[in-house]
Amino acid sequence: MSGHEKENPFAALDGRKASVVTDHAVITVESLKDADEALAFLENHPRAAEIAEEGNAILEDPVRRKRLIRKIDFTIAPLLAAVYFLQFLDKTTLSYTAVMGIRTDTHLVGQDYSNLSMLFYVGFLVAEFPTQYLAQHISRLGVYLGTNIVIWGFILGCHAACTTYAGLSIARTLLGIFESCVAPILVLIIAMWYKKNEQGRRVSWFYVCNSLTQIFGGFLAYGVSFAHTRFASWRIFYIAIGGMTMIVGVLVAIYLPDSPVKAKRFTDAEKVAVLMRVKDNQSGTQNSRVKRSQVFESFRDIRIWLIGLATVLSSIPNGGISNFSSILLTTFGYTSQQALVLGTPSGLVGAVTVILSGWLSDKWHDRSIVMLICILPTILGAALMIGLDPNGIPANKAGLLAASFLTGTFGAAFMLILAWNASNIAGHSKKVTANALTLVCFALGNILGTQTFQAKEAPGYISGKASIVATLSALCFVLVGLRLYNDSLNKKNERARAQLSEGEQEELKEKMAFADETDRKNIFFTYTH
DSSP, X not given: OOHHHHHOTTGGGOTTSOEEETTEEEOSOSSTTTSOHHHHHHHHOTTHHHHHHHHHXXXXXXXXXXXXXXXXXXXXXXXXXXXXXHHHHHHTHHHHHTTTTHHHHTTOOTTHHHHXXXXXXXXXXXXXXXXXXXXXXXXXXXXXXXXXXXXXXXXXXXXXXXXXHHHHHHHHHHHHHHHTTHHHHHHHHHHXXXXXXXHHHHHHHHHTHHHHHHHHHHHHHHHHTTOOSSSOHHHHHHHHHHHHHHHHHHHHHHHSOSSSTTOTTSOHHHHHHHHXXXXXXXXXXXXXXXXXXXXXXXXXXXXXXXXXXXXXXXHHHHHHHHHHHHXXXXXXXXXHHHHHHHTHHHHHHHHHHHHHHHHHHHHTTOSHHHHHHHHHHHHHHHHHHHHHOTTSOOSOHHHHHHHHHHTTSTHHHHHHHHHHHHHHOOSHHHHHHHHHHHHHHHHHHHHHHHHHSOGGXXXXXXXXXXXXXXXXXXXXXXXXXXXXXXHHHHHHHHHHHHTSOHHHHHHHHHHHTTSOOOGGGOTTOOOOO
């Protein structure tokens, strides 16, 4: 190692210094403000040589490296899981309270219930882009996320005071606004801290809470439904869940790191080790500047629109099933209280599917094949619901219950779409934009999903069940198209790299790692399929 390298061990990462590539000088970043925040941390650190040596020692020692990964997991994973658990529970409380008396007590008629399900996603959709760009500008993801959680927990508790459709409409819309920040921020956090072949499992660790809420929420609602007080049981349910949410929000604001560079519980050497681990992702950590060029590229990138289409198609069934699952079980011939408990096994099916699919997608280095495996059982389940209950007259009560359990598998598909975004997008403004667009499509799909279940078609709800079969079948073709397109982009990058010598490749790849450049402008970026 030369004297200059000892003095500045991170110089190879600095894209401000020109690289000579095929006789041309290439500057990958104009200033540290344009680069990823990791580059500024590494370049400006007063003890750069010391922390570089300590960080490399951590990565070279298998025991210390595993200890570092465990520390990341225990710092990040429990908080992300708690956030996602409560987000899904909070937005689906309407489904539980639907069989606890809320429709009667607040005088809901006709499409009022479906509209309340929809209004959550209207607020979600309207707020998605503003909240993500605000979070990027503030660049304090833990504090921003925790603050939003406390606010929506308070709003959830306020549902208990609602006595009319109008009051519930306002509360549901506000709930959607403040919950809209969650999934994109969680995806950004996973992309910052983990290598690509670790991201599927880590996303599954928090996304599995969607399924666990079905189990927890169902049993909690069942227990509360027996409460006999001057307050309706559904009001107690909202107050209890709202209070729990606010407590978790405070914990997230205090303990969730904003990024590897800003993680207070990690030493500087550990921060270096974390950054060097994820360097080959070629996607960096974060940059607080909203870059218009990256925003515009997001809207020009056909990959992003295909992801959006896949999200819409997977979310239409979610909008119907998540809000009408308890009601559907009552149409199969079960009582309201039985429906609350019998909805829990589909949550268990979903939990197992999510964990297995996250693990398999990392092990196989393949997201799309695993998604297809998760989608097919739900298509079968929805088809059985139509066949065994064509006119709202159950032909086979046990068979319909089993079919409802099968519909728990498709949720893993959207989890893997989130993992795809974590692995397949670079450039922080592009990541923020693409994740926001994905969640806008998620909200749009859920809005459409709530409207596929029409009150006039009760108790058969034939349109809702048919829409599940149709949209998930179409999703299969979109996933195959995305897989082929990702492969074509990888081959294009391989051809571009072949034009460079090994020395040029090594030098330029180092400087692109934290340049905050987009995936489409980085020939060293590899897309997972």
